[in-house]
Amino acid sequence: MSNYFNTLPLREQLNQLGVCDFMDSGEFLDGVNVLKGKKLVIVGCGAQGLNQGLNLRDSGLDVSYTLRKEAIEGKRDSWKNATENNFTVGTYEELIPSADVVVNLTPDKQHTAVVNAIMPLMKQGATLLYSHGFNIVEEGMQIRKDITVIMVAPKCPGSEVRAEYVRGFGVPTLIAVHPENNPEGKGLAQAKAYCVGTGGHRAGVLRSSFVAEVKSDLMGEQTILCGLLQTGSILSFDKMIEKGIDAGYASKLVQYGVEVITEALKHGGVTGMMDRLSNPAKIKAFEVSEELKDIMRPLFQKHQDDIMSGEFSRVMMEDWANGDKNLLAWRAATGETAFEKTPAGDVKIAEQEYFDNYTLMVAFVRAGVELAFETMVQAGIKPESAYYESLHETPLIANTIARKKLFEMNRVISDTAEYGCYLFDQACKPLLKDFMTKVDTDLVGKNFNEGKDGGVDNQSLIAINEALRTHQVETIGAKLRKAMTAMKSIKTA
Amino acid sequence: MSQPVVKITNLNLKYQHKPVLQDLNWTIKGDEHWLLCGESGSGKTSLAKAISGLTHSYGNIEITFNQERELPPLVYYVANWFQFKDLEGQSNFYYQQRYNKQSAETTATVKTELESFGKKHALPIDALDTILAALGFSEQKDATLIQLSSGEHKKLQLVKSLWLKPQLLILDLPYNGLDSTSRRNLNTLLEEIAKAGTQLILISNETEVPDCINRFAMIKEGQLVEIAGHERNLKGTKSVNRPVPAFLTDAVSLRPSGEIIKMIDVTISYGEKKVLKNINWEVNAGEKWVLHGHNGSGKSTLLSLICGDHPQAYANNFHLFGNKRGSGESIWEIKERIGLISPELHWYFDPSATVWQSVVSGFYDSSGLFCDPGYSKKSQTDELISYFGLDEYKNTLMNELPLGKQRLALLARTIIKNPEILILDEPCQGLDQQQTEHFNRLVDDLCKNGTTLIYVGHFDAQIPSCIEKRILLENGEVKSIETDIYTN
Numbered sequence: 001m002s003n004y005f006n007t008l009p010l011r012e013q014l015n016q017l018g019v020c021d022f023m024d025s026g027e028f029l030d031g032v033n034v035l036k037g038k039k040l041v042i043v044g045c046g047a048q049g050l051n052q053g054l055n056l057r058d059s060g061l062d063v064s065y066t067l068r069k070e071a072i073e074g075k076r077d078s079w080k081n082a083t084e085n086n087f088t089v090g091t092y093e094e095l096i097p098s099a100d101v102v103v104n105l106t107p108d109k110q111h112t113a114v115v116n117a118i119m120p121l122m123k124q125g126a127t128l129l130y131s132h133g134f135n136i137v138e139e140g141m142q143i144r145k146d147i148t149v150i151m152v153a154p155k156c157p158g159s160e161v162r163a164e165y166v167r168g169f170g171v172p173t174l175i176a177v178h179p180e181n182n183p184e185g186k187g188l189a190q191a192k193a194y195c196v197g198t199g200g201h202r203a204g205v206l207r208s209s210f211v212a213e214v215k216s217d218l219m220g221e222q223t224i225l226c227g228l229l230q231t232g233s234i235l236s237f238d239k240m241i242e243k244g245i246d247a248g249y250a251s252k253l254v255q256y257g258v259e260v261i262t263e264a265l266k267h268g269g270v271t272g273m274m275d276r277l278s279n280p281a282k283i284k285a286f287e288v289s290e291e292l293k294d295i296m297r298p299l300f301q302k303h304q305d306d307i308m309s310g311e312f313s314r315v316m317m318e319d320w321a322n323g324d325k326n327l328l329a330w331r332a333a334t335g336e337t338a339f340e341k342t343p344a345g346d347v348k349i350a351e352q353e354y355f356d357n358y359t360l361m362v363a364f365v366r367a368g369v370e371l372a373f374e375t376m377v378q379a380g381i382k383p384e385s386a387y388y389e390s391l392h393e394t395p396l397i398a399n400t401i402a403r404k405k406l407f408e409m410n411r412v413i414s415d416t417a418e419y420g421c422y423l424f425d426q427a428c429k430p431l432l433k434d435f436m437t438k439v440d441t442d443l444v445g446k447n448f449n450e451g452k453d454g455g456v457d458n459q460s461l462i463a464i465n466e467a468l469r470t471h472q473v474e475t476i477g478a479k480l481r482k483a484m485t486a487m488k489s490i491k492t493a
Numbered sequence: 494m495s496q497p498v499v500k501i502t503n504l505n506l507k508y509q510h511k512p513v514l515q516d517l518n519w520t521i522k523g524d525e526h527w528l529l530c531g532e533s534g535s536g537k538t539s540l541a542k543a544i545s546g547l548t549h550s551y552g553n554i555e556i557t558f559n560q561e562r563e564l565p566p567l568v569y570y571v572a573n574w575f576q577f578k579d580l581e582g583q584s585n586f587y588y589q590q591r592y593n594k595q596s597a598e599t600t601a602t603v604k605t606e607l608e609s610f611g612k613k614h615a616l617p618i619d620a621l622d623t624i625l626a627a628l629g630f631s632e633q634k635d636a637t638l639i640q641l642s643s644g645e646h647k648k649l650q651l652v653k654s655l656w657l658k659p660q661l662l663i664l665d666l667p668y669n670g671l672d673s674t675s676r677r678n679l680n681t682l683l684e685e686i687a688k689a690g691t692q693l694i695l696i697s698n699e700t701e702v703p704d705c706i707n708r709f710a711m712i713k714e715g716q717l718v719e720i721a722g723h724e725r726n727l728k729g730t731k732s733v734n735r736p737v738p739a740f741l742t743d744a745v746s747l748r749p750s751g752e753i754i755k756m757i758d759v760t761i762s763y764g765e766k767k768v769l770k771n772i773n774w775e776v777n778a779g780e781k782w783v784l785h786g787h788n789g790s791g792k793s794t795l796l797s798l799i800c801g802d803h804p805q806a807y808a809n810n811f812h813l814f815g816n817k818r819g820s821g822e823s824i825w826e827i828k829e830r831i832g833l834i835s836p837e838l839h840w841y842f843d844p845s846a847t848v849w850q851s852v853v854s855g856f857y858d859s860s861g862l863f864c865d866p867g868y869s870k871k872s873q874t875d876e877l878i879s880y881f882g883l884d885e886y887k888n889t890l891m892n893e894l895p896l897g898k899q900r901l902a903l904l905a906r907t908i909i910k911n912p913e914i915l916i917l918d919e920p921c922q923g924l925d926q927q928q929t930e931h932f933n934r935l936v937d938d939l940c941k942n943g944t945t946l947i948y949v950g951h952f953d954a955q956i957p958s959c960i961e962k963r964i965l966l967e968n969g970e971v972k973s974i975e976t977d978i979y980t981n
């Protein structure tokens with residue numbers, strides 16, 4: 001098997017990277033009809049598997065689960081999830097042969113093994129569905145030619161997929177058809193129906209391609225979403241300790257601050273987040289983030305280049321083959337950081353205080369979101385895709401840090417994201433060394449406005465506002481957010 | 494013993510920029526137990542929160558505790574609302590989450606919750622069992638917080654306060670959601686702690702209150718007005734009789750006839766525990782039922798099956814609208830035909846929606862509004878909001894309104910599409926007597942046109958007059974079905 005993207009001629013690479021069409025709600029009027037009465041069999045009953053299945057069944061579709069033998073015999077959590085919610089559960093041999101659609105919701109790392117096991121059992125003309133295209137694009141998995149291959153990728157954790165559905169809404173979703181496997185031309189219609197079944201059509205659907213989804217998803221998760229949030233959190237905490245800020249306070253500010261700050265992104269984009277600062281703090285955050293962008297741009301570009309060339313996947317898969325040697329070492333090192341080991345103090349921090357006392361994180365987030373977005377767009381990824389994989393997901397990941405710090409984030413995100421996150425973090429920390437020596441507690445730990453008179457220069461404020469508001473991530477974001485105005489806000493402790 | 498314990502002078506308090514309390518004065522002496530009653534929205538909760546130091550107010554509140562007493566020298570406020578968090582400190586719950594099984598427990602159990610409360614206040618663990626037993630809560634110790642119904646959450650709050658026995662205890666709508674046995678037992682327990690030295694302030698419009706209550710008051714125009722005990726159940730004068738909006742009574746499409754609900758040996762279990770056992774029940778179009786049962790008898794689970802909210806519906810022999818559940822229907826097709834209100838629906842409802850959005854969302858069965866409703870639905874929404882007297886709150890966020898007003902908005906949401914079936918699970922919780930009677934009259938009107946009704950209420954006096962049939966649950970089983978009650 002070889003990297004699918006690299007087998008394509010440049011023309012076709014660009015062609016597939018450029019598939020990006022924000023779909024009109026009128027395209028979903030047929031509802032789930034295309035899949036009505038068809039047998040949907042989901043492989044794996046984890047975060048996505050269970051919640052997508054609950055939604056699909058509540059939309060009137062016929063859903064059952066197939067698990068590996070060990071999971072059934074050992075009555076593992078996946079088996080309990082499925083049976084206690086009254087789904088039929090069976091082995092591959094029992095359920096795959098009669099399935100019209102086989103939905104692969106196992107961890108990405110397992111896909112090759114899982115697909116090799118189920119493919120021979122699949123009936124002629126069946127459909128194989130993914131929620132992430134890594135296996136097809138990076139591993140180059142070849143699927144039997146009679147099988148249709150589609151993707152429906154919710155851009156939210158599984159629990160949100162369920163919570164938003166039952167309140168009558170959904171989560172933004174990417175759908176795609178693999179051009180090598182669409183023998184009957186039914187792929188798109190089935191992907192749309194499946195998307196309706198999960199409720200995604202109510203929150204905005206982006207027609208994408210396997211290639212565009214994978215290349216943008218990898219980039220987003222390893223740079224802004226996980227990588228930079230991890231680096232920023234660790235550096236901020238260490239700085240506060242170095243400057244004598246109470247450790248419990250510092251731990252709490254970092255753990256919850258990133259969630260509170262990025263919550264503002266969800267509603268008003270980078271502009272909304274920056275507007276939470278006082279004028280002098282905003283100008284400072286802008287300047288600092290400009291500097292951060294200059295420092296980190298080459299690193300973001302390197303990540304994007306390695307993702308495009310397949311180098312990233314090659315190295316990561318080598319580590320898989322090597323028993324996850326690097327991954328486990330990095331995971332252990334993250335667990336040993338002072339931030340991870342210091343529990344949040346029992347102090348009350350008001351919502352606004354998270355902005356005023358943690359201006360550095362605002363600067364990190366702005367720099368990271370804009371850099372990730374710009375780098376993706378330069379690499380040929382369309383702005384809509386780039387938006388979902390940068391700004392849109394940032395608050396969702398930040399929420400995992402609020403729950404249980406970096407440990408929780410790295411547990412919840414995919415294998416590929418965790419690996420990429422550490423890779424970025426390792427490279428980014430030394431890069432920011434000089435920058436961090438200049439940072440003081442006015443940017444992190446204490447109120448930036450303290451002892452300042454609040455005056456600013458009109459011209460520079462106007463110029464900064466203009467620069468923030470006209471950035472493409474803002475203009476495209478405003479359009480896409482309109483389609484999901486009702487995104488539930490996350491309540492914090 | 495007649496030293497003032499609480500002395501309030503010139504208390505002023507605003508809620509959402511509107512004055513609620515204006516130069517209020519109140520003295521509570523050592524041997525007094527007070528009942529605060531009156532209209533919803535008059536400021537009772539604000540006053541209670543001010544005394545407990547939970548909200549900002551102007552003026553003077555002096556509380557003198559008796560330092561020689563054993564009882565903890567503190568004011569403890571039992572809110573009219575309950576709150577809980579998951580193990581990670583978050584409260585992002587959704588309505589159906591109680592019914593979806595996820596292998597990993599995300600919330601604490603009742604037992605660990607109580608243990609940590611006891612530890613915090615250094616309470617004797619042996620005192621707990623009698624309280625739990627009296628409130629019929631002993632069985633729930635191993636339940637997780639997410640699994641509790643609203644009545645059970647109320648009990649958990651009460652258990653804590655009765656165990657704590659503070660010197661001053663303020664209970665805000667303590668009877669909400671409690672069955673009649675639990676109410677009686679609560680009153681006995683309150684009398685006991687009063688005897689032992691706890692002073693009570695009770696906020697309630699119920700008739701049955703503990704015997705030790707010896708002072709009564711209402712809040713009128715921001716001031717405390719003492720009344721005699723027998724005066725409190727007199728009806729106010731503010732009886733609004735607006736005509737029911739025509740779109741709800743005119744042109745009602747022909748209701749389908751025949752069987753709507755058919756349950757054959759329906760059983761719901763969580764692990765070993767069965768919450769519904771072999772339920773057999775049939776409901777035909779146009780019938781008016783009342784559903785009775787003690788807290789924990791399985792009422793809300795039964796209703797969740799009907800509303801398409803329970804995943805175990807798919808594993809049972811259960812027919813809705815003539816189709817077996819799981820034969821290709823979507824839950825949205827089911828919800829379209831049902832108007833539902835329940836304490837749980839209220840609790841989990843999107844708090845950041847405005848009143849207007851909440852009401853109009855009844856057309857779509859969603860929690861919050863996700864599309865443009867168009868002209869005719871918009872104007873019907875306006876009309877109904879006026880009918881419920883909520884005009885001035887149209888653009889107010891739900892979580893900024895007092896409980897009673899929130900409830901009115903959700904009642905409007907329930908009926909706005911004039912559904913074939915109304916499922917009203919304690920619809921009038923948090924409303925005063927007048928509002929309750931008014932709403933029940935509206936239900937009678939709506940039901941004239943062949944609407945099917947399933948009504949849950951713990952008190953006969955609070956039930957619409959059109960009710961004709963009764964199903965009684967006990968410990969998850971059908972205890973009795975009566976098909977011609979209240980008709981003679």
Ligand SMILES: NC(=O)c1ccc[n+]([C@@H]2O[C@H](COP(=O)([O-])OP(=O)(O)OC[C@H]3O[C@@H](n4cnc5c(N)ncnc54)[C@H](OP(=O)(O)O)[C@@H]3O)[C@@H](O)[C@H]2O)c1
Nearest residue numbers: 044045046047048068071076078105106107110131132157
């Ligand atoms: N998490 C997200 O936020 C998210 C968002 C969008 C898309 N996705 C995609 O959704 C897919 C599933 O991710 P997830 O987060 O839901 O995974 P997950 O929670 O880790 O669940 C994986 C499931 O697969 C089963 N499984 C693991 N190894 C297996 C093997 N070798 N053979 C058969 N079954 C196996 C597991 O059960 P047993 O171990 O008990 O067998 C478990 O039920 C991935 O492609 C991911 O990229 C995830």
